[in-house]
Amino acid sequence: MAAKLKTGAKQRIITEQALAMLAKHGLSGVNIAGLAHRVGLVPSGIYRHFKSKDEIVDAVLNLILERLTSFADEAAEASVDPFDQLRSLVQRHVAMLRDNPGIPSFVFAEAIFSSQSRRRAKVRRIVESYLARVARIIERGQELGRIRSDVEPKAAAVMFLGLIQPLIVLRQITDGAFDVRGQTERSWPLFVEMLKK
Amino acid sequence: MAAKLKTGAKQRIITEQALAMLAKHGLSGVNIAGLAHRVGLVPSGIYRHFKSKDEIVDAVLNLILERLTSFADEAAEASVDPFDQLRSLVQRHVAMLRDNPGIPSFVFAEAIFSSQSRRRAKVRRIVESYLARVARIIERGQELGRIRSDVEPKAAAVMFLGLIQPLIVLRQITDGAFDVRGQTERSWPLFVEMLKK
DNA sequence: ATACTATGTGAATAGTGATTCACAATTGAT
DNA sequence: ATCAATTGTGAATCACTATTCACATAGTAT
Numbered sequence: 001m002a003a004k005l006k007t008g009a010k011q012r013i014i015t016e017q018a019l020a021m022l023a024k025h026g027l028s029g030v031n032i033a034g035l036a037h038r039v040g041l042v043p044s045g046i047y048r049h050f051k052s053k054d055e056i057v058d059a060v061l062n063l064i065l066e067r068l069t070s071f072a073d074e075a076a077e078a079s080v081d082p083f084d085q086l087r088s089l090v091q092r093h094v095a096m097l098r099d100n101p102g103i104p105s106f107v108f109a110e111a112i113f114s115s116q117s118r119r120r121a122k123v124r125r126i127v128e129s130y131l132a133r134v135a136r137i138i139e140r141g142q143e144l145g146r147i148r149s150d151v152e153p154k155a156a157a158v159m160f161l162g163l164i165q166p167l168i169v170l171r172q173i174t175d176g177a178f179d180v181r182g183q184t185e186r187s188w189p190l191f192v193e194m195l196k197k
Numbered sequence: 198m199a200a201k202l203k204t205g206a207k208q209r210i211i212t213e214q215a216l217a218m219l220a221k222h223g224l225s226g227v228n229i230a231g232l233a234h235r236v237g238l239v240p241s242g243i244y245r246h247f248k249s250k251d252e253i254v255d256a257v258l259n260l261i262l263e264r265l266t267s268f269a270d271e272a273a274e275a276s277v278d279p280f281d282q283l284r285s286l287v288q289r290h291v292a293m294l295r296d297n298p299g300i301p302s303f304v305f306a307e308a309i310f311s312s313q314s315r316r317r318a319k320v321r322r323i324v325e326s327y328l329a330r331v332a333r334i335i336e337r338g339q340e341l342g343r344i345r346s347d348v349e350p351k352a353a354a355v356m357f358l359g360l361i362q363p364l365i366v367l368r369q370i371t372d373g374a375f376d377v378r379g380q381t382e383r384s385w386p387l388f389v390e391m392l393k394k
Numbered sequence: 395a396t397a398c399t400a401t402g403t404g405a406a407t408a409g410t411g412a413t414t415c416a417c418a419a420t421t422g423a424t
Numbered sequence: 425a426t427c428a429a430t431t432g433t434g435a436a437t438c439a440c441t442a443t444t445c446a447c448a449t450a451g452t453a454t
Binding site for chain 4: 228229230240241244249250
């Protein structure tokens, strides 16, 4: 038998491994047997730490929320110029999705259709938290006089999301052949120009 | 026993019902029992018309390809002004997705992660066919001198997609509360301005 | 009318994956 | 050292769906 860990530590490990599985292969790639194996347990052992698979998925969602908002914050702190901040966020976001293609697929598609409204609500919190941070950056840009004041920060934040979302789709269906960097280099200047004062 | 139909007619009916199920509840909402019930059959009866569920899903993908490209063409014929064409396409696209939220979820997420490359290839054809049509509209706009010539039509087409994609996500996670029309009215002018000469 | 093919049915089968359970080993506290 | 709670194990079970199969019926051509 393995060494005993502080309460909650194993939950954390399990959640992180579940996230890793989700990130690589989507929700269908997360199964109890594989997850147990990854954390050095036998399938039934998982149930000492979680009541059900559903509970695990919820924990994973919390972890995603945590990470997504934290790197949005990091991007905001990377510079004082709002465009630099957004640019940095795009880069981080794209890099994150490159390495974890299963996350958007889960958040933007599977979780959304969950019959449990609890789960949809959680996803909503994730997305809105992210959008709020983007909107905040834009708002500050307006205060600084760098961004035209006749655009609504929230609307622009949604467009920002639209800058990124298609990249993942195209990258995935082309088996990685789609030129994400190239597309970003073409669309980003247009986006900036659109917002610039 | 029901009346006999012309060969292929039942396949068509089954495929359409499967699409309807997919459109409402995503791929997980498509099951043989429910599908059989919808077309007035017992589950095993489905297998008189399709070899497997996979084959049904493939047929559904073909149907989606058909519909998507046909309404992209309709939009292109709706006007001669490229912006009117695109605007019309946005409206059609959004309306279509409002009524069939499961389609983008399937095309943009689940099918993409399919282990079968055949299926990914099919999705790729759908998306690229759509993008090609949008790019064509933009190209003509450039020839007409209405759209600035320093943007690449393909890149702009991807951005166009980005205009629409977030709407579905937001609409779905907010249980329909998200103001799709409002967002469109705010983002569309910005998009037009960005492309206008 | 006969025979052949296509279609439909109900029951059984199979495969996958989550979950339960009785039992064993470990840990921490007293 | 002992006890109780926690964690781990292996086997069994459950739930859900797709799928198969032997049999029945309807349509169609001869």
